[in-house]
Amino acid sequence: MTKIIINEVGMRDGLQSLQCVMPTSDKKKWIDAAYAAGVRYMEVASFVPAKLLPQMADASEIIAHALTYPDLIVTALAPNLRGAENALASGAHRIVAPISVSSAHSLANVRRTPLEMIEEFGRMCELRSSSGMNQVQLIAGMSVAFGCTRQGHVPLSDLCELTRRVLETGCDAVSLGDTTGYATPGQVGEAIDAVRAIAGDKLQAAHFHDTRGLALVNSLVAVQHGIRELDSSLAGLGGCPFAPGASGNTVTEDLVFMLSSMGFDTGIDLEKLIASRDLLESSLPGEPLYGYIARAGLPKNYRSLAVNA
């Protein structure tokens, strides 16, 4: 059975999009529940000023909790050198930095052009080396890779050129991010093939939002094109402030259902995962929880339906 890594990003991408702040103790319980369901990759926090994102103020404490599970791979987001410094100090195994392919988005998000952000990424790589922490993976999160709510079209040639440059900085891995929910299945396949030609095995992951109902389709196409790590969020938590009426990330439960029904091994117990939504319901009253499989229930033939893709 082919293994697919599910990287749960709800504690980071999900929570940072909400108005409310999840209490630290509930975040820890969420990590516990996800771990108990078999999730072994989690992006649990981002290192940004608490003034800007109070939702992430407890990043170090959350990462310390996640690190109590010896076989859990813990990722933190860092948008700049200062963030990377804190992320390295926290003990996170992987640091992802957002490299927006759209200039308009990059300036709005990190107040740097894409090329300036790549320079910053280079400084993060140097810091990592000079700190003697080469075991920490530095991931270039190529965000807004498929289209931008500000800029509109994002040329594939821009994605390729920026990927080429970020690889020169010492980047360990590349992830393709559909930050805005613009990606379509044809684009996803085309972009993966083009970026793989540049990045080879360093192209590791993909990240989709369900704004236009295509998160599962795009995830499947990514897998069909050789991607073996996918980001997703429990209950699809997280909205996109730039896409009114849109829902958030790929729904982890639905993704696990789809992949396991196709004979892929995610290592995740779907019933336990679905049960862990209760925690979100009680901790985030009134927040919309997305996802089909939790509402419709597992089909009667669930245990027997795995068919190889």
Next chain:
Amino acid sequence: MTKIIINEVGMRDGLQSLQCVMPTSDKKKWIDAAYAAGVRYMEVASFVPAKLLPQMADASEIIAHALTYPDLIVTALAPNLRGAENALASGAHRIVAPISVSSAHSLANVRRTPLEMIEEFGRMCELRSSSGMNQVQLIAGMSVAFGCTRQGHVPLSDLCELTRRVLETGCDAVSLGDTTGYATPGQVGEAIDAVRAIAGDKLQAAHFHDTRGLALVNSLVAVQHGIRELDSSLAGLGGCPFAPGASGNTVTEDLVFMLSSMGFDTGIDLEKLIASRDLLESSLPGEPLYGYIARAGLPKNYRSLAVNA
């Protein structure tokens, strides 16, 4: 550009699932709006006793209206010989009869076992010939083909055996129907390949429900496996009474968005199609309308994003 036929089934599968009855004049307006948006295949009615399905009592009048468009291919559903007689009299171009692959579902739905239903299908074929109406296509809608809310697992071997038998009756075309929203992408690909080995080019269409959020994924996999006609419903109209919390058919707008973004030609103007949801909103107050693209809006780069699959 590869053409994909979108067969709008909302007027039949959508409306017959609702408690309320859409007025005949509104159904006609819906057909007009769908036609204006470029839809050229519609399943507009079913011939069942009005006592059982008052929603379909105006079937003949609706078909007569649809037939005023000379290049519109009009399909009617008929669950038995009597229904087929009426459908033939109505002038519909295609008649689809449901052959449930699950005995439990078949008995509940048409009070016949699958084999008895195939015998009935044979009688429909004879009636068509004896009426000198061989230009009318008779389609075997292999329903509950991927799993059953009553029976659970539906073996692929049952689907294949029933398809083999229905082809012997003089059936013109076969459609694979996921009546219950059980289908998973691996299953869909496997079933299409297996049925094509039996039915060849007579395997024409696929029909999915979005109960578990996989309608688009399954539609894409069907296309990847050579299917060129897909059923769907405007706003995903129609629920499944056996799957609480589930939504209805594949959402036509989302399907058209996905396919056209991949460079497939559906012939449908997406903006006009989305605008036609207004009609459902005013005619069916309080009914949930599904779909992502109508809520999120077309991406800024819509006109330029087509990428071949």
